[in-house]
Amino acid sequence: MLLAGSAALLVGLGLGIQQIFNDLVSGMFLLFEGSVEVDDILEVDGMVCIVKKIKLRTSEVVTKDGVLKIVPNHKFITETVTNWSKQKHKYARFKTVMGVSYNSDPKQIKALLMEILENHPQILNNTETKPMVRFLEYGDSSINFELVFFTESIFRVENVMSDIRYSAFEAFRINDIEIPFPQRDLHIKGGDFVRVPEVDQ
Numbered sequence: 263m264l265l266a267g268s269a270a271l272l273v274g275l276g277l278g279i280q281q282i283f284n285d286l287v288s289g290m291f292l293l294f295e296g297s298v299e300v301d302d303i304l305e306v307d308g309m310v311c312i313v314k315k316i317k318l319r320t321s322e323v324v325t326k327d328g329v330l331k332i333v334p335n336h337k338f339i340t341e342t343v344t345n346w347s348k349q350k351h352k353y354a355r356f357k358t359v360m361g362v363s364y365n366s367d368p369k370q371i372k373a374l375l376m377e378i379l380e381n382h383p384q385i386l387n388n389t390e391t392k393p394m395v396r397f398l399e400y401g402d403s404s405i406n407f408e409l410v411f412f413t414e415s416i417f418r419v420e421n422v423m424s425d426i427r428y429s430a431f432e433a434f435r436i437n438d439i440e441i442p443f444p445q446r447d448l449h450i451k452g453g454d455f456v457r458v459p460e461v462d463q
Contacts, residue, residue, distance in 0.1 A: 281334075281336070282319065284336045286318055286319055286335075288334075288335035288336040288338065288339040288340075290318070291339060292316055292321070292335055292338055292339075293316060293318075297338075297345070297348070298313060298316065298321075298338050298343070298345060299313065299316070299347075300313050300314065300315065300316060301313060301314075301347070302345055302346075302347040302348070303345070303346040303347050303416055303417050304323070304338075304343055304344065304345055304346070304347075305343070305344040305346070306333070306337055306338065306341055306342075306343045306344075307337065307341060309323075309325060309331075310325070310326055310417065311323035311324060311325045311326070311331065312324050312417065314330070316335075317335075318335075319334070319335060320332050320333060320334055320335060321333050321335055321338070326417065326418070326420070346416045346417075352414050353386055353391060353412045353413055353414045353416075354412065354413070354416050355410065355411070355412050356410075356411060356412075356413065356419050356422075356423070357408055357409065357410050357411075358408075358409050358423050358426060358427075359398060359406055359407070359408050359409070360375070360406070360407050360409065360427075360430055361401055361403070361404030361405065361406045361407070361441070361442065362404055362405060362407070362434065362439055362440065362441060362442070363404065363405075363439070363440035363441070363442045364404070364405055364442075365440065366405065366439050366440070368397055368405065368407075370437070370439075371395075371405075371407060371439070372395045372397075372407070374430070374433045374434075374437065374439075375395045375407060375409055375430060375433075376393070376394075376395050377433075378426055378429045378430055378433065379393035379395070379409060379411050379426070380393060382411075382422065382425060382426065382429075384413050384414070384415045384422050384425075385411045385412065385413055385422065386411075386412040386413060386414070391412035393409070393410060393411040393412070394409075394410045394411075395407055395408070395409055395410075396408040396410065403442045403443070404441075404442045409426065
């Protein structure tokens with residue numbers, strides 16, 4: 263029993279030491295290669311963050327929520343990492359989707375949304391980065407449009423998205439454009455159909 267426990271302990275220690283060694287080697291690669299540097303904006307493990315400190319075994323990053331996290335250096339080597347700061351351009355493309363009633367005029371919707379995108383100060387608008395509005399699909403309760411735009415506000419792009427939605431909501435209100443909510447049509451045999459709004463559980 264003692265031998266079995268000792269063996270398990272040694273295996274655990276061996277794995278722990280191996281992981282520490284991997285982190286140390288990864289840290290040396292980061293420090294000497296310069297593939298990741300302080301103040302770089304990264305996306306790793308689905309987390310977007312800014313690098314604040316690179317140490318030999320771990321690195322310190324700050325998330326969009328302002329949370330300081332300690333990340334083992336092997337994550338930057340073995341995982342797929344997007345380094346927004348090392349891109350050819352300082353901007354990136356983002357998308358959001360909006361739905362309106364089937365009673366709406368698609369050309370009017372496109373014109374309103376394009377005006378919003380083109381007038382936003384943080385959305386780029388030149389030959390290579392011109393925003394666009396696509397007729398995305400016929401949804402269950404709405405016709406859906408995809409707004410595509412480029413911005414340098416990569417780390418705080420949610421604020422740009424929020425501005426777009428505020429502006430779109432106001433434009434739709436002024437122009438009497440309905441933003442539909444999910445609903446189902448129940449067809450009763452031998453009678454009229456009844457429309458029942460979907461309620462979140």
